Amino acid sequence: MTPLAACVLILAAAAVLSGGLLRRSRAAGLIVIAGLAAAAGDIVRLPPGDIAVNVPVWSPLLTAIGLLGAGVPILSALLWAFRLAPPARTKTGRGLALGCGFAASSARMQYTGSSYPVPVIRVFSVLLGTNEEFRPPKGYWPAKAFFGSFTPDPALERGLPVLVPGI
Amino acid sequence: METITLVLSYPIILLLAPPVMLGLITKTKALVAGRKGPPVLQPLYDTIKLLGKGAVYSSTTTWMFKLGPVVSLAAVFCASALAPLAGAPLISFNGDAILFAYLFALGRFVTVMAALDTGSSFEGMGASREVAFSSLAEPALILTFASLAYRSGGLCLAQMFAPHSGPSAAAGTILVLGTLFVVLLAENSRIPVDDPNTHLELTMIHEVMVLDHGGPDLAFILHGAGIKLVLMSALLVRLVLPEMPPAAALGSLLFGLGCVAVAIGLVESSMARVRMVRVPQLLVAAICAATFGLMLTLR
Numbered sequence: 001m002t003p004l005a006a007c008v009l010i011l012a013a014a015a016v017l018s019g020g021l022l023r024r025s026r027a028a029g030l031i032v033i034a035g036l037a038a039a040a041g042d043i044v045r046l047p048p049g050d051i052a053v054n055v056p057v058w059s060p061l062l063t064a065i066g067l068l069g070a071g072v073p074i075l076s077a078l079l080w081a082f083r084l085a086p087p088a089r090t091k092t093g094r095g096l097a098l099g100c101g102f103a104a105s106s107a108r109m110q111y112t113g114s115s116y117p118v119p120v121i122r123v124f125s126v127l128l129g130t131n132e133e134f135r136p137p138k139g140y141w142p143a144k145a146f147f148g149s150f151t152p153d154p155a156l157e158r159g160l161p162v163l164v165p166g167i
Numbered sequence: 168m169e170t171i172t173l174v175l176s177y178p179i180i181l182l183l184a185p186p187v188m189l190g191l192i193t194k195t196k197a198l199v200a201g202r203k204g205p206p207v208l209q210p211l212y213d214t215i216k217l218l219g220k221g222a223v224y225s226s227t228t229t230w231m232f233k234l235g236p237v238v239s240l241a242a243v244f245c246a247s248a249l250a251p252l253a254g255a256p257l258i259s260f261n262g263d264a265i266l267f268a269y270l271f272a273l274g275r276f277v278t279v280m281a282a283l284d285t286g287s288s289f290e291g292m293g294a295s296r297e298v299a300f301s302s303l304a305e306p307a308l309i310l311t312f313a314s315l316a317y318r319s320g321g322l323c324l325a326q327m328f329a330p331h332s333g334p335s336a337a338a339g340t341i342l343v344l345g346t347l348f349v350v351l352l353a354e355n356s357r358i359p360v361d362d363p364n365t366h367l368e369l370t371m372i373h374e375v376m377v378l379d380h381g382g383p384d385l386a387f388i389l390h391g392a393g394i395k396l397v398l399m400s401a402l403l404v405r406l407v408l409p410e411m412p413p414a415a416a417l418g419s420l421l422f423g424l425g426c427v428a429v430a431i432g433l434v435e436s437s438m439a440r441v442r443m444v445r446v447p448q449l450l451v452a453a454i455c456a457a458t459f460g461l462m463l464t465l466r
Contacts, residue, residue: 060260061260061261068270076234076241079241083233093224094226097227097228097379098285098290099288100289105286111288120302
């Protein structure tokens with residue numbers, strides 16, 4: 001058994017143990033986790049040399065990348081399965097998103113493509129040349145205000161006209 | 168013996184070290200402030216309690232919100248297979264340092280997507296800040312890896328963080344250590360970049376993104392964050408550890424992790440977090456230090 005396989009098995013055992021301690025009612029989910037982890041450990045146990053007999057183009061590098069590439073979705077699926085087995089007497093419900101007391105959020109209040117990267121754009125404002133237009137609210141009962149920002153495309157709108165005049 | 172140490176080191180480091188390290192940070196802060204503080208194992212008790220709870224999901228969320236915590240934890244689990252801890256890593260190949268950095272980025276990406284999925288403007292704000300600051304922490308980390316790769320002549324983490332000696336490396340190593348410590352504080356949302364205990368929305372960065380998670384999801388997020396802290400601290404400790412047998416290396420690593428936790432606790436006790444507009448300056452300073460470290464190594 002390789003160290004990796006042993007680690008996978010120990011982690012699976014820990015998952016089963018913690019599941020038992022927490023009195024998870026749907027033990028089937030945990031058995032699936034343990035089974036999949038053991039299967040993963042068994043696959044990992046194959047040294048690259050053995051596989052190379054059957055698949056001539058196989059390489060240790062591809063094995064490593066393949067293991068990790070498969071690792072994230074497989075582990076995610078295991079954790080998802082773990083979450084699907086809730087302990088007895090607990091409930092999963094639906095509620096409002098946290099809004100610090102303001103729950104009437106609308107699409108106009110969401111982050112947009114230009115507002116989301118503002119912290120980064122501020123840092124690199126010298127390089128990016130973002131234009132901002134801000135008309136703040138005026139008076140005690142302001143009727144309207146305006147804020148708009150536009151970041152020109154560094155290649156198409158700033159670089160290309162310099163390189164190819166008249167474009 | 169080496170195999171036994173290797174087999175023992177991963178479960179200890181993946182399951183026990185994260186809550187103990189977080190507990191040590193809290194304990195240090197409490198002791199410095201003259202309080203008794205919660206038990207060192209309190210984060211472990213919290214995680215176990217959260218795993219046994221139900222959850223409430225916002226009615227605006229979709230499957231993306233549920234995917235965030237599981238993928239972020241799976242990504243740090245996979246990153247741990249690449250990290251050299253007490254001995255050689257489980258998986259190692261040329262260029263694994265890039266994959267290591269970007270597995271963390273994958274975890275952050277799904278957390279950000281889950282935060283944006285809630286539609287809450289607070290969580291969007293946190294996601295925007297998190298991405299902005301991590302985009303500045305990333306060059307510092309990659310420059311540090313470049314410096315270590317040149318010094319060791321290897322492109323995998325196991326070679327980069329192997330014990331190294333030599334007078335020419337000393338100055339570069341100090342800069343690399345300093346940069347890694349700043350990146351560690353920034354990536355793990357610690358003071359002076361972020362305060363993990365704050366619940367004032369306008370100043371929150373990472374914590375505001377996970378406000379809507381509860382129960383097992385929050386347990387996954389907290390444990391994943393703990394593993395990330397442990398892995399980055401382990402890299403820091405590996406840089407100063409000399410060559411030693413595997414069992415001693417595991418003991419020294421665990422002691423070193425404790426020292427890093429105390430150091431983080433002391434930093435958090437001795438200073439306030441910097442103003443939000445100053446955080447980019449701190450991270451740009453880290454990038455400059457990493458660049459100087461690289462120049463000293465290339466010299």
